[in-house]
Amino acid sequence: xxxxxxxxxxxxxxxxxxxxxxxxxxxxxxxxxxxxxxxxxxxxxxxxxxxxxxxxxxxxxxxxxxxxxxxxxxxxxxxxxxxxxxxxxxxxxxxxxxxxxxxxxxxxxxxxxxxxxxxxxxxxxxxxxxxxxxxxxxxxxxxxxxxxxxxxxxxxxxxxxxxxxxxxxxxxxxxxxxxxxxxxxxxxxxxxxxxxxxxxxxxxxxxxxxxxxxxxxxxxxxxxxxxxxxxxxxxxxxxxxxxxxxxxxxxxxxxxxxxxxxxxxxxxxxxxxxxxxxxxxxxxxxxxxxxxxxxx
Ligand SMILES: [Zn+2]
Numbered sequence: 001x002x003x004x005x006x007x008x009x010x011x012x013x014x015x016x017x018x019x020x021x022x023x024x025x026x027x028x029x030x031x032x033x034x035x036x037x038x039x040x041x042x043x044x045x046x047x048x049x050x051x052x053x054x055x056x057x058x059x060x061x062x063x064x065x066x067x068x069x070x071x072x073x074x075x076x077x078x079x080x081x082x083x084x085x086x087x088x089x090x091x092x093x094x095x096x097x098x099x100x101x102x103x104x105x106x107x108x109x110x111x112x113x114x115x116x117x118x119x120x121x122x123x124x125x126x127x128x129x130x131x132x133x134x135x136x137x138x139x140x141x142x143x144x145x146x147x148x149x150x151x152x153x154x155x156x157x158x159x160x161x162x163x164x165x166x167x168x169x170x171x172x173x174x175x176x177x178x179x180x181x182x183x184x185x186x187x188x189x190x191x192x193x194x195x196x197x198x199x200x201x202x203x204x205x206x207x208x209x210x211x212x213x214x215x216x217x218x219x220x221x222x223x224x225x226x227x228x229x230x231x232x233x234x235x236x237x238x239x240x241x242x243x244x245x246x247x248x249x250x251x252x253x254x255x256x257x258x259x260x261x262x263x264x265x266x267x268x269x270x271x272x273x274x275x276x277x278x279x280x281x282x283x284x285x286x287x288x289x290x291x292x293x294x295x296x
Pocket of ligand 1: 167
């Protein structure tokens with residue numbers, strides 16, 4: 001009991017800079033596909049399970065495009081999911097269930113489904129935003145969610161050119177929505193992704209052409225949490241287990257299963273330059289708390 005009180009005190013003391021956080025940090029994750037939150041699995045788990053925080057998820061697409069590698073899930077769901085027609089009908093609901101099963105493991109609280117079309121893989125974020133998604137609807141929903149949520153942080157996928165256009169577009173929408181808020185109400189927006197080393201050895205991304213809001217800070221960060229961090233009896237466990245459990249829930253996503261326990265164990269977060277002065281200190285306080293200390 002004394003240990004628990006001490007732990008609570010430690011967390012409170014390490015959390016003084018977030019004036020409006022009632023218990024712990026509150027996070028909104030904005031992603032394109034129902035399994036993208038795997039990028040932040042261990043960090044989110046720490047926030048929701050050990051720091052008294054909350055995490056909600058706004059999902060832009062309906063995930064209908066994720067059926068091509070569903071072979072092993074066909075018997076589980078009793079459906080020929082690799083058939084596009086079957087997938088169109090059933091995959092969005094299946095993937096929402098998979099997302100929420102994984103979300104239960106990492107402690108997600110609320111889900112906002114925006115259900116935009118999940119078409120094939122492209123790299124052109126502008127084309128997705130102009131031709132595939134209802135731009136006004138996505139913006140309106142994100143504006144509402146941000147206004148009501150009083151979030152401390154927004155997690156987005158780092159919008160590097162080589163990533164799926166939907167990932168980039170989701171991050172751009174999140175950045176644009178935050179930039180529409182009154183400066184004093186804005187959460188801090190972070191770009192996250194898995195890296196094999198920390199600091200990342202060969203990461204050269206600065207901003208996405210034509211989208212200045214995606215510019216990453218060169219002055220502060222990045223911050224990293226290693227999913228191989230040990231815990232439990234005799235340090236036999238680690239936070240990769242959490243991410244692997246989450247991945248395992250996405251049974252319709254065959255290739256996703258191959259990402260289990262890969263070497264890219266550093267959940268790495270960059271600060272977008274559009275965040276106000278003083279944000280880096282708050283992100284530092286977050287990761288001081290997220291990264292377990294020897295006393296945990
Ligand atoms: Zn994705």
